[in-house]
Amino acid sequence: MNTASDTMFYKKVVAITSEYLGPAADRFVARQVRNHLGKDPEQLKKHELGLLIEWFAMAMALLSEDEQLVHRYATDLRLLVKR
Amino acid sequence: MQLRSKLFYSYLFFLIIYSGFTLLPAPSKIILTQYHLSATGLRLIDVTIIVLLAVIWYAGFYGYGKLRQYAQLIGKDRDGKHVVMLTRGIFLMVMWLPINSTVSAILNYIAHRHLGFVPAAAIIENYVNLVLPLAGVILISLGARGLSEIVKQRPTYRAISILAAVLIYTGLVYYRLVATTAHRSSIYHMSIWLILLTLVAPYIYMWFMGLLATYEILNYRLKVAGIVYRKSWGMLAFGIGWLVVTSIGVQYLTTLSARLMHLSIYWILVIVYSLLLVYSVGFVLIALGARKLQKIEEV
Numbered sequence: 001m002n003t004a005s006d007t008m009f010y011k012k013v014v015a016i017t018s019e020y021l022g023p024a025a026d027r028f029v030a031r032q033v034r035n036h037l038g039k040d041p042e043q044l045k046k047h048e049l050g051l052l053i054e055w056f057a058m059a060m061a062l063l064s065e066d067e068q069l070v071h072r073y074a075t076d077l078r079l080l081v082k083r
Numbered sequence: 084m085q086l087r088s089k090l091f092y093s094y095l096f097f098l099i100i101y102s103g104f105t106l107l108p109a110p111s112k113i114i115l116t117q118y119h120l121s122a123t124g125l126r127l128i129d130v131t132i133i134v135l136l137a138v139i140w141y142a143g144f145y146g147y148g149k150l151r152q153y154a155q156l157i158g159k160d161r162d163g164k165h166v167v168m169l170t171r172g173i174f175l176m177v178m179w180l181p182i183n184s185t186v187s188a189i190l191n192y193i194a195h196r197h198l199g200f201v202p203a204a205a206i207i208e209n210y211v212n213l214v215l216p217l218a219g220v221i222l223i224s225l226g227a228r229g230l231s232e233i234v235k236q237r238p239t240y241r242a243i244s245i246l247a248a249v250l251i252y253t254g255l256v257y258y259r260l261v262a263t264t265a266h267r268s269s270i271y272h273m274s275i276w277l278i279l280l281t282l283v284a285p286y287i288y289m290w291f292m293g294l295l296a297t298y299e300i301l302n303y304r305l306k307v308a309g310i311v312y313r314k315s316w317g318m319l320a321f322g323i324g325w326l327v328v329t330s331i332g333v334q335y336l337t338t339l340s341a342r343l344m345h346l347s348i349y350w351i352l353v354i355v356y357s358l359l360l361v362y363s364v365g366f367v368l369i370a371l372g373a374r375k376l377q378k379i380e381e382v
Contacts, residue, residue: 018308018309019309019310020309020310020311020312021309022308022312022313023160023161023162023233023309023312024157024162024309024376025309027160028379028382059382062382063315063379064311064314
């Protein structure tokens with residue numbers, strides 16, 4: 001079952017991703033979580049995001065040739081895990 | 084566009100019907116005399132036009148196919164609904180090309196055998212030429228409006244003023260050219276009031292909606308969140324804008340082709356088909372843009 005804090009955390013990941021992928025962010029994050037963790041995206045937990053960050057960054061690198069942008073995205077997600 | 088898809092079969096269907104109605108009947112003696120052509124010369128021109136149209140239509144079907152693939156991926160989401168609406172509009176803009184040419188070839192074939200059918204053929208051709216792009220542009224403008232609501236952007240006062248001024252001048256020039264066409268009644272086969280109310284006014288309305296939609300789509304591309312997403316939208320927004328603006332040029336020219344009769348047939352063909360080729364570039368841009376956006380949904 002989804003707890004409110006899980007949902008909130010998922011929304012924070014989507015909010016960060018929105019800065020890069022706009023309206024496609026929700027779909028992007030949900031797809032990464034489903035593909036790599038095989039679970040409902042809204043059940044994403046903080047420690048699980050740590051495992052996923054490399055996948056997120058790799059996927060972003062396929063979409064943008066700007067290495068700094070990809071690095072910044074990974075850093076933003078890492079900061080969210082540490083918070 | 085995949086082989087053996089419905090889209091590809093539709094493309095082949097229109098191409099075969101159009102080629103059949105263009106190449107199978109014996110060449111019109113009136114045309115041969117008017118343009119000082121031999122039967123073989125006319126056939127060569129016909130084949131060149133068919134090849135050119137095949138390329139232009141293929142670009143249209145290909146662009147639509149790619150955009151539809153992207154729309155299917157995101158169709159249920161907030162932005163997706165508006166992209167689906169845009170895709171439907173683009174579909175009508177794509178279908179306009181083969182339907183218009185094929186209907187025109189069939190009507191000319193019938194009119195050539197039954198001279199009494201000439202007025203009806205001209206009227207049907209004029210309305211077929213109008214209805215599909217009009218419906219297409221309305222759907223595109225609905226999609227564009229939806230997208231601009233996502234980014235909470237309304238056209239600025241300055242943009243509306245410029246648009247109104249452009250439309251007033253374009254519309255007045257268009258009205259003047261239609262109203263003063265030599266032998267107007269034998270070309271349109273309708274009263275001037277009917278031409279104004281049911282052809283000129285809808286065309287001007289369509290151009291207004293098209294230019295407004297172009298502005299809103301380009302504005303969406305500038306204001307939407309997401310650095311990567313925004314860049315990916317660039318090509319698609321530019322392609323749709325290109326399509327709408329060049330379609331205005333094509334419509335201007337085709338509805339006023341009677342005024343170009345003093346030119347040689349070669350010049351008329353060069354002008355019309357160059358413009359159609361330029362128009363089809365819009366479909367290629369749409370295909371490239373849709374592929375970029377689709378990539379976001381697949382990684």
